[in-house]
Amino acid sequence: MKPQAAPKTIAQQVYERLRDEVLTGALNPGVWIREHDIASAWSVSRTPVREAVRRLAQDGLVEASPNRGVRVTVLTAEDVDDVYEVRALLEGAAARRAAEYATAADIEYLGRLLDRIDATAASDVAAHIRADEAFHDAIVALARSATLADLTRRLAGRVARVRAATADTNTEARTRRQHRTILAALAARDADAAERAMREHIRTYRSIVTERLLHEPQGPPTR
Amino acid sequence: MKPQAAPKTIAQQVYERLRDEVLTGALNPGVWIREHDIASAWSVSRTPVREAVRRLAQDGLVEASPNRGVRVTVLTAEDVDDVYEVRALLEGAAARRAAEYATAADIEYLGRLLDRIDATAASDVAAHIRADEAFHDAIVALARSATLADLTRRLAGRVARVRAATADTNTEARTRRQHRTILAALAARDADAAERAMREHIRTYRSIVTERLLHEPQGPPTR
DNA sequence: GCATTGTATCATGCATACAACCGAACGTGC
DNA sequence: GCACGTTCGGTTGTATGCATGATACAATGC
Numbered sequence: 001m002k003p004q005a006a007p008k009t010i011a012q013q014v015y016e017r018l019r020d021e022v023l024t025g026a027l028n029p030g031v032w033i034r035e036h037d038i039a040s041a042w043s044v045s046r047t048p049v050r051e052a053v054r055r056l057a058q059d060g061l062v063e064a065s066p067n068r069g070v071r072v073t074v075l076t077a078e079d080v081d082d083v084y085e086v087r088a089l090l091e092g093a094a095a096r097r098a099a100e101y102a103t104a105a106d107i108e109y110l111g112r113l114l115d116r117i118d119a120t121a122a123s124d125v126a127a128h129i130r131a132d133e134a135f136h137d138a139i140v141a142l143a144r145s146a147t148l149a150d151l152t153r154r155l156a157g158r159v160a161r162v163r164a165a166t167a168d169t170n171t172e173a174r175t176r177r178q179h180r181t182i183l184a185a186l187a188a189r190d191a192d193a194a195e196r197a198m199r200e201h202i203r204t205y206r207s208i209v210t211e212r213l214l215h216e217p218q219g220p221p222t223r
Numbered sequence: 224m225k226p227q228a229a230p231k232t233i234a235q236q237v238y239e240r241l242r243d244e245v246l247t248g249a250l251n252p253g254v255w256i257r258e259h260d261i262a263s264a265w266s267v268s269r270t271p272v273r274e275a276v277r278r279l280a281q282d283g284l285v286e287a288s289p290n291r292g293v294r295v296t297v298l299t300a301e302d303v304d305d306v307y308e309v310r311a312l313l314e315g316a317a318a319r320r321a322a323e324y325a326t327a328a329d330i331e332y333l334g335r336l337l338d339r340i341d342a343t344a345a346s347d348v349a350a351h352i353r354a355d356e357a358f359h360d361a362i363v364a365l366a367r368s369a370t371l372a373d374l375t376r377r378l379a380g381r382v383a384r385v386r387a388a389t390a391d392t393n394t395e396a397r398t399r400r401q402h403r404t405i406l407a408a409l410a411a412r413d414a415d416a417a418e419r420a421m422r423e424h425i426r427t428y429r430s431i432v433t434e435r436l437l438h439e440p441q442g443p444p445t446r
Numbered sequence: 447g448c449a450t451t452g453t454a455t456c457a458t459g460c461a462t463a464c465a466a467c468c469g470a471a472c473g474t475g476c
Numbered sequence: 477g478c479a480c481g482t483t484c485g486g487t488t489g490t491a492t493g494c495a496t497g498a499t500a501c502a503a504t505g506c
Contacts, residue, residue: 045491086370268461
């Protein structure tokens with residue numbers, strides 16, 4: 001079921017755990033992450049911690065200062081705007097290609113994913129986000145473009161950060177309707193409509209989360 | 224004015240050198256890269272080599288097999304097609320935004336970059352590629368989107384690989400005309416035209432390089 | 447009082463040693 | 477002769493110790 005069943009190496013485990021702590025806010029924006037602290041706290045050596053931290057930097061979740069260390073990046077409204085605009089671009093293109101390649105079975109499967117979103121309790125934020133991600137990921141997979149999938153995955157960290165920060169549960173009736181619109185466009189093999197619908201959908205997300213970010217600012221950057 | 228003037232750390236030096244060897248074909252596709260070999264050959268430890276290799280994997284220039292090592296990725300025509308399609312998407316969007324943000328001075332600067340391409344001897348392949356990259360990079364910079372710039376840079380490695388493998392000198396009159404068309408669209412502040420022109424331009428590249436790849440299958444002969 | 451310089455401290459950057467794991471070849475039993 | 481288990485070699489994964497570079501603070505000179 002879960003394609004990731006190999007948190008085998010310590011570096012991978014540290015990476016996932018650190019990522020979780022950033023996403024959940026256990027590590028507040030602006031705080032310094034010292035390799036030695038993490039290593040001693042979790043009883044591992046600095047080597048895998050170092051590797052994990054580098055990967056987080058690639059994901060845009062932390063930013064490195066040479067010879068100084070890394071700290072959790074601070075989310076600004078401009079960043080969110082920017083990330084979501086590019087995400088709309090990428091996933092819009094993915095939807096366009098998916099409209100060309102999707103089989104009837106694929107369409108049916110996507111429909112079941114949407115049903116699962118509807119069946120998830122609005123209170124279960126994490127499950128809701130996972131179900132929504134599954135729908136978007138499935139469409140990207142249908143695009144049959146390794147490059148598109150790769151870049152989308154690269155944005156995923158920053159997107160997840162935003163969603164976690166804003167408790168983006170995607171429960172609004174508007175976004176649900178948009179999901180069905182996207183699916184209908186795919187089923188009709190209408191590439192233009194699929195791309196337009198996906199872009200519109202993600203831009204709706206964007207306005208929702210940016211608005212929430214303005215009302216719930218960030219934590220204090222500890223020096 | 225090179226923004227990168229700090230190949231100070233050993234890891235960075237190893238990264239750049241390894242990258243060069245992959246691009247120039249000193250390391251042929253399919254060849255296994257063993258950390259220890261590189262380290263002893265260049266008189267450094269495995270630690271910075273390991274870091275450099277991981278970064279290359281992120282760039283898509285090498286692919287890793289768990290506990291087995293990494294080897295130089297093999298270029299297929301499908302990969303090239305895919306990478307250039309996404310590149311057209313990203314840089315097309317960049318051109319659109321550039322049309323909104325560019326000042327008169329920016330336009331003039333872009334014009335000088337194009338003049339420099341024309342002034343470069345067709346025989347100097349490396350200089351030609353650098354000059355062309357400068358033009359494209361400048362447009363991406365004008366888009367004022369950190370995310371767009373980041374993803375473009377992430378594709379840069381794969382694109383550079385293709386260009387090096389096909390000696391893509393961009394000397395055809397057709398591509399030069401397209402450059403001027405893009406610039407004209409930017410000068411006219413016509414976002415739609417700019418995006419269209421850039422997409423068309425990169426897709427022209429794509430057909431050129433894919434055709435060359437078919438005639439000259441893999442990289443240059445071993446040194 | 448302010449600027450400049452020297453120094454202490456600390457985190458990263460690198461090197462080296464050890465351990466775990468995978469693959470392949472070889473040997474043995476049927 | 478074939479299949480299976482085992483051993484062996486080699487590579488990556490991890491731990492730890494040392495060197496280096498940067499920053500902050502304090503002392504000193506102007």
